[in-house]
Amino acid sequence: xxxxxxxxxxxxxxxxxxxxxxxxxxxxxxxxxxxxxxxxxxxxxxxxxxxxxxxxxxxxxxxxxxxxxxxxxxxxxxxxxxxxxxxxxxxxxxxxxxxxxxxxxxxxxxxxxxxxxxxxxxxxxxxxxxxxxxxxxxxxxxxxxxxxxxxxxxxxxxxxxxxxxxxxxxx
Amino acid sequence: xxxxxxxxxxxxxxxxxxxxxxxxxxxxxxxxxxxxxxxxxxxxxxxxxxxxxxxxxxxxxxxxxxxxxxxxxxxxxxxxxxxxxxxxxxxxxxxxxxxxxxxxxxxxxxxxxxxxxxxxxxxxxxxxxxxxxxxxxxxxxxxxxxxxxxxxxxxxxxxxxxxxxxxxxxx
DNA sequence: GCAACTGCTCTCAATTTGAAAGCAGTTGCA
DNA sequence: TGCAACTGCTTTCAAATTGAGAGCAGTTGC
Numbered sequence: 143x144x145x146x147x148x149x150x151x152x153x154x155x156x157x158x159x160x161x162x163x164x165x166x167x168x169x170x171x172x173x174x175x176x177x178x179x180x181x182x183x184x185x186x187x188x189x190x191x192x193x194x195x196x197x198x199x200x201x202x203x204x205x206x207x208x209x210x211x212x213x214x215x216x217x218x219x220x221x222x223x224x225x226x227x228x229x230x231x232x233x234x235x236x237x238x239x240x241x242x243x244x245x246x247x248x249x250x251x252x253x254x255x256x257x258x259x260x261x262x263x264x265x266x267x268x269x270x271x272x273x274x275x276x277x278x279x280x281x282x283x284x285x286x287x288x289x290x291x292x293x294x295x296x297x298x299x300x301x302x303x304x305x306x307x308x309x310x311x312x313x
Numbered sequence: 314x315x316x317x318x319x320x321x322x323x324x325x326x327x328x329x330x331x332x333x334x335x336x337x338x339x340x341x342x343x344x345x346x347x348x349x350x351x352x353x354x355x356x357x358x359x360x361x362x363x364x365x366x367x368x369x370x371x372x373x374x375x376x377x378x379x380x381x382x383x384x385x386x387x388x389x390x391x392x393x394x395x396x397x398x399x400x401x402x403x404x405x406x407x408x409x410x411x412x413x414x415x416x417x418x419x420x421x422x423x424x425x426x427x428x429x430x431x432x433x434x435x436x437x438x439x440x441x442x443x444x445x446x447x448x449x450x451x452x453x454x455x456x457x458x459x460x461x462x463x464x465x466x467x468x469x470x471x472x473x474x475x476x477x478x479x480x481x482x483x484x
Numbered sequence: 485g486c487a488a489c490t491g492c493t494c495t496c497a498a499t500t501t502g503a504a505a506g507c508a509g510t511t512g513c514a
Numbered sequence: 515t516g517c518a519a520c521t522g523c524t525t526t527c528a529a530a531t532t533g534a535g536a537g538c539a540g541t542t543g544c
Contacts, residue, residue: 148359148360149358149359150418150419150420150423151359151423152409152411152412152413152423152427153341153406153410153413154338154358154359154413155419156409157338158334159417161332161334163329163332163532166324166328167324170322170324179490179491180492181490187320187325188319188320191533192493193493193494193532193533193534196491199492213490216489216541216542217540217541218490218539218542219490219491219541220490220491231412233408234405234408234409237408238323238327238405239324240323241323241327241401241405242324242325242327244401245377245398245401246323246326246327246330247321247326248322248323249322252321252322256323256324334501350521351521352521352522355522361502363504363523363524364502364503364523364524364525365501366523367522368500370523384521387510387511388509388510388511389510389523390510390521391522
């Protein structure tokens with residue numbers, strides 16, 4: 143573990159961990175998409191190619207952002223899990239989504255989740271993080287009632303997609 | 314302005330704007346270091362090289378993250394200014410700094426600012442953003458009393474540096 | 485027994501990165 | 515009036531990274 147860092151500034155070090163065009167998208171798909179397997183992550187909106195995905199997963203594991211384990215149901219399957227470090231990025235994801243929604247040409251269906259995260263605020267983020275800890279770290283569930291945050295976000299997304307499909311038919 | 318975006322997801326679009334190893338560091342130096350000129354930005358902690366800096370400044374201007382204007386005091390000097398879009402990154406910077414401070418091997422002097430930003434919370438961030446609007450957008454100052462947020466952060470940084478120098482002498 | 489699926493790896497071209505030197509001016513000072 | 519220091523870059527060229535696509539050695543389900 144040599145210090146080949148450009149500087150010991152927290153922002154710089156953060157960028158050295160996920161300051162590239164793909165790492166945060168992988169983490170996004172794990173957090174919001176619930177993806178855990180290589181082939182799932184390969185089917186990203188943005189079309190990451192397999193060599194890049196393999197490389198990023200490897201370095202994210204090396205940096206403690208993910209862990210990798212065997213899937214008991216299939217000898218060739220690997221399961222990737224978030225660590226506390228990565229779960230702690232949820233508020234940053236929320237801010238990033240809110241910022242992008244405000245200043246960049248997002249689509250409605252792909253930003254509805256960001257909107258709900260923004261409206262939900264820190265309380266929703268905390269609930270989401272707790273659910274991720276249960277899912278990825280084996281923490282015991284604290285409030286087991288109702289749909290999960292991810293399910294709620296996903297349902298909203300699908301509703302927008304359905305509405306848009308209906309609107310397209312009316313042309 | 315063609316849509317050559319990978320996807321219209323807010324997180325992806327955000328990453329297309331500043332998802333690289335240098336752009337956010339430039340913005341960091343402008344926000345926290347008060348830097349406005351090319352040669353100032355060239356003297357970053359991390360040692361950016363001039364061709365990369367020139368390229369990033371150009372694309373940041375093209376994307377509306379910065380504006381560039383002439384310095385009346387020197388015919389060859391350019392002044393780079395933040396836009397509202399970039400000032401709105403202050404909370405993300407604060408979160409990023411807090412995250413890095415918690416999970417990565419930061420140094421005390423380079424993370425004291427992040428600590429104060431974290432402790433100050435949204436109220437401090439808003440005050441800082443207001444000051445940046447005055448400095449970069451020509452907004453009229455709202456609360457003109459006392460030292461600026463940047464001055465406060467800078468003073469704390471220098472205090473740590475001075476203390477560490479003293480401690481080194483005692484060896 | 486075979487198609488579909490598993491997490492990758494390999495190849496090779498294209499792009500990006502980066503250090504370093506240099507440049508055409510401008511400015512401040514002696 | 516000269517000259518050193520400074521201005522925002524640009525150029526050069528090697529090295530590293532990126533990326534699409536094909537392929538692979540197995541595993542699994544039917």
